[in-house]
Amino acid sequence: MATEAAHTEVPGGQKGTFPPFDPSTFASQLVWLAIAFVLFYVLMSRLALPRIRDIIENRDKTISGNLAEAQNLKSQSDDAVAAYEKALADARNRAQAIANETRQKQAAEAEKERKALEERLNVRLADADKSIAATKASAMSNVHGIASDAAKSIVERLIGKAPDDKKVDEAVASVLKN
Amino acid sequence: MDPIHQFQVQNLIPLGKLGNASIAFTNSAAFMLAAVVLLTVFLLGATTRKAAVPSRLQSAAELTYEFVADMLCSTAGKEGMRFFPFVFTLFMFVLTLNLFGLIPYAFSVTSHIIITAALALTVFLIVLTYGLVRHGLHFFNLFVPKGVPILILPMIVAIEILSFVSRPISHSVRLFANMLAGHIALQVFAGFIILLGTTLGAIGWVGGVLPFAMIVALLALELLVAFLQAYVFAILTCIYLNDAIHPGH
Numbered sequence: 001m002a003t004e005a006a007h008t009e010v011p012g013g014q015k016g017t018f019p020p021f022d023p024s025t026f027a028s029q030l031v032w033l034a035i036a037f038v039l040f041y042v043l044m045s046r047l048a049l050p051r052i053r054d055i056i057e058n059r060d061k062t063i064s065g066n067l068a069e070a071q072n073l074k075s076q077s078d079d080a081v082a083a084y085e086k087a088l089a090d091a092r093n094r095a096q097a098i099a100n101e102t103r104q105k106q107a108a109e110a111e112k113e114r115k116a117l118e119e120r121l122n123v124r125l126a127d128a129d130k131s132i133a134a135t136k137a138s139a140m141s142n143v144h145g146i147a148s149d150a151a152k153s154i155v156e157r158l159i160g161k162a163p164d165d166k167k168v169d170e171a172v173a174s175v176l177k178n
Numbered sequence: 179m180d181p182i183h184q185f186q187v188q189n190l191i192p193l194g195k196l197g198n199a200s201i202a203f204t205n206s207a208a209f210m211l212a213a214v215v216l217l218t219v220f221l222l223g224a225t226t227r228k229a230a231v232p233s234r235l236q237s238a239a240e241l242t243y244e245f246v247a248d249m250l251c252s253t254a255g256k257e258g259m260r261f262f263p264f265v266f267t268l269f270m271f272v273l274t275l276n277l278f279g280l281i282p283y284a285f286s287v288t289s290h291i292i293i294t295a296a297l298a299l300t301v302f303l304i305v306l307t308y309g310l311v312r313h314g315l316h317f318f319n320l321f322v323p324k325g326v327p328i329l330i331l332p333m334i335v336a337i338e339i340l341s342f343v344s345r346p347i348s349h350s351v352r353l354f355a356n357m358l359a360g361h362i363a364l365q366v367f368a369g370f371i372i373l374l375g376t377t378l379g380a381i382g383w384v385g386g387v388l389p390f391a392m393i394v395a396l397l398a399l400e401l402l403v404a405f406l407q408a409y410v411f412a413i414l415t416c417i418y419l420n421d422a423i424h425p426g427h
Contacts, residue, residue: 026292027201033297036211037297040217043218
């Protein structure tokens with residue numbers, strides 16, 4: 001496009017002026033700059049910027065809220081774990097106590113039964129001892145009679161004369177005693 | 179062909195006169211309004227669902243918000259956040275206009291000194307007004323650095339004042355010159371292709387591959403410059419605002 005043609009399109013434009021330095025265009029440019037810039041400023045400061053700020057603030061709030069909630073839930077679950085572990089430990093202790101008690105009770109019962117049995121056996125042992133002693137005594141007295149009789153007949157056979165019963169008994173008794 | 183033609187402001191709809199100056203709806207105005215509409219549709223459209231888990235578009239909208247918020251907060255502190263809507267508007271406006279300029283046949287609004295100067299002066303006046311309202315005369319401590327020997331203090335103060343006053347100039351010329359130079363360079367290399375083709379015929383069109391490769395590389399560079407200059411413009415605004423908030427050197 002020819003320079004002249006372009007210049008003729010500008011009413012009042014000085015021919016041959018470098019366009020950025022052509023003062024005849026200044027007024028129009030300034031007016032439209034003012035209109036555009038102020039319009040843009042108002043649109044930005046009233047509409048766009050508050051909206052973007054709200055978006056960013058809401059996001060920050062949501063994120064920090066979620067973080068706090070996560071923290072809260074985590075501490076809750078930590079508490080639950082601690083409570084569970086405490087319950088577990090308590091139950092274990094109780095189980096141990098019950099086991100100990102039962103063991104002791106059973107041991108005591110066994111001991112008692114053992115003692116009763118022992119006593120019964122002792123009684124029977126004593127009875128047996130007594131009957132043995134009685135049997136022995138009666139046996140011994142029988143031995144005494146037999147021995148007296150034997151001694152009497154031996155003496156009678158030896159000396160031909162029946163010895164005095166009393167003396168024979170005494171003699172047998174003294175021999176048996178030794 | 180003419181590398182300057184692209185900067186021509188064209189009156190699309192004449193609207194009348196304001197004093198001596200004629201006001202018209204121009205291509206510049208169209209691109210400014212297009213930027214406003216596009217950005218508004220993008221930022222509002224991407225955030226309608228207000229999702230906690232953002233979509234790609236919403237993520238991009240939040241990214242721009244956090245990018246500018248971080249930039250402002252790290253240079254001007256928490257108190258600087260009261261200027262956040264202004265800095266955000268400024269950054270997004272300049273960035274979008276810079277990027278629009280890279281579309282072939284588009285008009286780049288920020289390659290006009292009057293636009294960048296108006297924006298830089300707005301920043302300058304906000305800094306001056308806020309500084310004076312907030313700190314009164316203490317605002318002028320800005321020009322008196324601490325720990326400077328009394329002998330050279332007058333000179334330092336003069337330099338500080340000069341650098342403060344020249345801020346809107348450097349602030350606006352930096353953006354304007356970068357955009358202007360980039361677009362002229364692109365246009366010149368594009369012109370080479372036509373020139374080669376029309377003068378040398380087939381050989382010229384084949385040879386035109388070289389300037390074309392140059393254009394591709396330059397366009398990538400200009401994409402970086404478009405972002406970088408918008409960023410520089412915004413971060414300088416942040417630094418100047420920081421001076422208004424904390425004038426103690």
